[in-house]
Amino acid sequence: MPSRARNLPADERRAVTVATVVELAGEQNPSEITTAAIASRMNLTQGALFRHFPSKDAIWQAVIAWVAEHLLARVDRAIEAAGSPLAALEAVFLTHVAFAATYPGVPRMIFGELQRAEDTTCKRMVRALLGQYRERLVRLIEAGKTAGEIAVEIDTAAATTLFIGTVQGLLMQAMLAGDVGRMRVQGPALFALYRRAIRSMS
Amino acid sequence: MPSRARNLPADERRAVTVATVVELAGEQNPSEITTAAIASRMNLTQGALFRHFPSKDAIWQAVIAWVAEHLLARVDRAIEAAGSPLAALEAVFLTHVAFAATYPGVPRMIFGELQRAEDTTCKRMVRALLGQYRERLVRLIEAGKTAGEIAVEIDTAAATTLFIGTVQGLLMQAMLAGDVGRMRVQGPALFALYRRAIRSMS
DNA sequence: CGCTTAAGTGAGTGATCAATTACTCTCTTT
DNA sequence: AAAGAGAGTAATTGATCACTCACTTAAGCG
Numbered sequence: 305m306p307s308r309a310r311n312l313p314a315d316e317r318r319a320v321t322v323a324t325v326v327e328l329a330g331e332q333n334p335s336e337i338t339t340a341a342i343a344s345r346m347n348l349t350q351g352a353l354f355r356h357f358p359s360k361d362a363i364w365q366a367v368i369a370w371v372a373e374h375l376l377a378r379v380d381r382a383i384e385a386a387g388s389p390l391a392a393l394e395a396v397f398l399t400h401v402a403f404a405a406t407y408p409g410v411p412r413m414i415f416g417e418l419q420r421a422e423d424t425t426c427k428r429m430v431r432a433l434l435g436q437y438r439e440r441l442v443r444l445i446e447a448g449k450t451a452g453e454i455a456v457e458i459d460t461a462a463a464t465t466l467f468i469g470t471v472q473g474l475l476m477q478a479m480l481a482g483d484v485g486r487m488r489v490q491g492p493a494l495f496a497l498y499r500r501a502i503r504s505m506s
Numbered sequence: 507m508p509s510r511a512r513n514l515p516a517d518e519r520r521a522v523t524v525a526t527v528v529e530l531a532g533e534q535n536p537s538e539i540t541t542a543a544i545a546s547r548m549n550l551t552q553g554a555l556f557r558h559f560p561s562k563d564a565i566w567q568a569v570i571a572w573v574a575e576h577l578l579a580r581v582d583r584a585i586e587a588a589g590s591p592l593a594a595l596e597a598v599f600l601t602h603v604a605f606a607a608t609y610p611g612v613p614r615m616i617f618g619e620l621q622r623a624e625d626t627t628c629k630r631m632v633r634a635l636l637g638q639y640r641e642r643l644v645r646l647i648e649a650g651k652t653a654g655e656i657a658v659e660i661d662t663a664a665a666t667t668l669f670i671g672t673v674q675g676l677l678m679q680a681m682l683a684g685d686v687g688r689m690r691v692q693g694p695a696l697f698a699l700y701r702r703a704i705r706s707m708s
Numbered sequence: 709c710g711c712t713t714a715a716g717t718g719a720g721t722g723a724t725c726a727a728t729t730a731c732t733c734t735c736t737t738t
Numbered sequence: 739a740a741a742g743a744g745a746g747t748a749a750t751t752g753a754t755c756a757c758t759c760a761c762t763t764a765a766g767c768g
Binding site: 350354360 | 754755756757758759763764765
């Protein structure tokens, strides 16, 4: 969202920068996004960015913080609105898929950070985000077991890994086809399979 | 595998180069591997690489061709040795996981290529590889349906996506923990969940 | 209005990287 | 043993990138 307004206050400029990076990451390989490209999209000179961020890495940290905040907020809202643990899992799944379809750059960034070998601040932030996400899944799966919706003999850790992998598979399919919109269409069929994997045999 | 021999014949040098890139990709972000780093690992000067490859991109193409050849060969061997479609699916799964654990750089490369937005030769090769892989999965799942091992009401396309996603989830878990070895341990539990998702209810 | 402060400009700088090139070394073949 | 071909060296080139800085412009406030 390139604003026409000039001389934005610092916090707004930072927010616009984050939004711009998310937008650019949806169009190209995140690791190839240059500060010049970010600035150009914002109708700004490249040097101006460094008035608001001490380094390019700081920009990435701000972006990841934005993602963590918004994704987890949406997930929590989906969980609250659901009537049962299994319904909540489905709502989280569809929320996650919708988020990825809305901001296709986000999964690309997450992938990119994870495949980095060194333990950077960004990678640690991504790891923390996934940890919190996984925490919520564990809680739902355990609740589903006591509610009788999910088979008690299921390995909870494996079930969370499969949940994330299910989203992942959908994402990879979409990246292959270059069509993020199809994710929303294929999502329900994939979750149906996931439900078969974990449901109790009543 | 840096060879001590100097002045290798061209085809051997190309093979060593591919092996070196696969090795390096297991240690660092593939997109950050420089021609200087490859050469240095081979005890060679950077310029020498360009005697054998016209460009850096050509090196990547050779690496992806190597991956496609070896991964598919292992998968096909696993399928042939299995006694039933469902057993073959499990064998493919474990083979894939073992391959990723042996060459941790390979999934990193695949991810990296897929998240590239432009339609490069490398990305097309990765897409072709995944297409052939998916073809084999479709064949096994259809065979499993007629054999009564897999529920006929399953969406075959979704089942292949889930299969790949299952491996994917395992990989992401491993990349997060920085421990590729644990993949082999957690593999069976994950495939058990996948089996629950697709098996027939006899 | 005038002054202060924050935001933005635009031309750098040094580092890094893929690719090139002129030259040297090392095999193989006869 | 001589010679030619192929493999490797080492220095270089041009492009790109993150980051800097002296200067200019705009916004807000008494």
